[in-house]
Amino acid sequence: MDLKELLSQFKNDLKNISSLENLEAVRLSYAGKKGALAKMLKDIANLSAEEKKTLGKKINEAKQEIQEKIAEAQGGLAGKKSALPMDKFLKTLPGKKPVTGHLHIISQAISEIVEIFKPLGFTRARYPEIDWEYFAFEALNIPSTHPARDEWETFFIDAPVDKKFGRQVITPHTSNGQVREMLKGNLPIRMLNISRCGRRQEDASHLQTFFQFEGLAIDKGVSITHLKGTLEYFVKNFFGPKRKIRLRPYDFRFTEPSFEVDINCDLCGGAGCKFCKGGWVELGGAGMVHPNVLKAGGIDPNVYTGFAFGWGIERVYMMKGGIKIDDIRHLVNNDLRFLEQF
Numbered sequence: 212m213d214l215k216e217l218l219s220q221f222k223n224d225l226k227n228i229s230s231l232e233n234l235e236a237v238r239l240s241y242a243g244k245k246g247a248l249a250k251m252l253k254d255i256a257n258l259s260a261e262e263k264k265t266l267g268k269k270i271n272e273a274k275q276e277i278q279e280k281i282a283e284a285q286g287g288l289a290g291k292k293s294a295l296p297m298d299k300f301l302k303t304l305p306g307k308k309p310v311t312g313h314l315h316i317i318s319q320a321i322s323e324i325v326e327i328f329k330p331l332g333f334t335r336a337r338y339p340e341i342d343w344e345y346f347a348f349e350a351l352n353i354p355s356t357h358p359a360r361d362e363w364e365t366f367f368i369d370a371p372v373d374k375k376f377g378r379q380v381i382t383p384h385t386s387n388g389q390v391r392e393m394l395k396g397n398l399p400i401r402m403l404n405i406s407r408c409g410r411r412q413e414d415a416s417h418l419q420t421f422f423q424f425e426g427l428a429i430d431k432g433v434s435i436t437h438l439k440g441t442l443e444y445f446v447k448n449f450f451g452p453k454r455k456i457r458l459r460p461y462d463f464r465f466t467e468p469s470f471e472v473d474i475n476c477d478l479c480g481g482a483g484c485k486f487c488k489g490g491w492v493e494l495g496g497a498g499m500v501h502p503n504v505l506k507a508g509g510i511d512p513n514v515y516t517g518f519a520f521g522w523g524i525e526r527v528y529m530m531k532g533g534i535k536i537d538d539i540r541h542l543v544n545n546d547l548r549f550l551e552q553f
């Protein structure tokens with residue numbers, strides 16, 4: 212490229228400049244140490260002394276012209292509000308970091324639970340959070356007139372009733388996924404259903420909207436020892452090797468036998484407090500899948516057996532060692548001063 216071309220290209224570039232940063236880049240590419248003019252000076256090094264003299268002079272004149280034009284443009288840009296004055300820009304001054312957040316603690320707990328169950332072959336499934344009454348109750352061996360329904364303090368949706376499936380509900384537990392999973396027809400089953408649930412309840416240890424995780428394992432020869440082993444495995448991994456659990460006999464309609472699983476309270480160390488009341492905190496239910504539930508899922512209870520458990524995620528998280536949150540509602544108040552601590 213000859214000098215004339217170079218200059219006209221430079222003028223063109225100059226027209227399109229909108230910031231001091233742009234301008235500096237253009238300056239470097241023409242008049243900088245490794246710029247186009249410097250390269251030209253190098254290229255003429257092998258010419259005769261005479262030619263070097265005339266060409267060198269021209270190149271230097273061009274450089275001067277370019278530098279003048281740059282200074283001019285710089286003045287123009289500095290006058291603009293958006294431009295940053297070069298002399299006031301301290302390149303070594305540390306920048307201001309934008310505030311970054313983190314996943315909500317419930318989301319963190321969900322990921323942790325998923326990772327713990329993965330090596331046992333449980334894979335995450337998702338089912339509707341507004342579901343038919345049938346999957347939340349009837350299919351789980353709880354007929355519409357059964358008093359056990361009261362325990363699920365259910366929110367009903369104001370929507371048309373289906374002849375077969377009944378009303379629509381905000382799922383009061385993740386157990387609605389049990390029969391839905393069975394109806395997929397893939398055996399054996401190792402499902403982990405994590406979902407939002409709703410119940411008419413609210414106090415220091417209950418939320419109207421909360422999360423549960425539900426495990427379901429169905430295969431030939433699944434026994435209660437597998438259930439206990441799985442629960443122990445989870446508790447040791449999630450809470451640490453020193454925490455204790457106890458199984459209390461219970462009467463879920465969809466498992467037989469059934470248990471409530473309790474863990475010793477981390478807040479008071481088992482002495483009893485506002486949160487746990489008696490030293491133990493209920494984590495959730497568990498049991499061997501009732502034959503009627505297997506039948507509702509199209510599975511022969513004479514060939515297959517299974518276990519299930521369903522626990523509240525917020526509760527489980529609050530009982531983690533050293534967390535010491537004494538009111539479950541803190542988790543959802545969305546006060547950054549609280550959330551930033553985790």
Ligand code: PHE
Binds near residue numbers: 384463466497498522
């Ligand atoms: N769905 C029950 C509840 O919400 C818990 C449970 C799940 C119990 C699976 C047994 C088996 O209380």
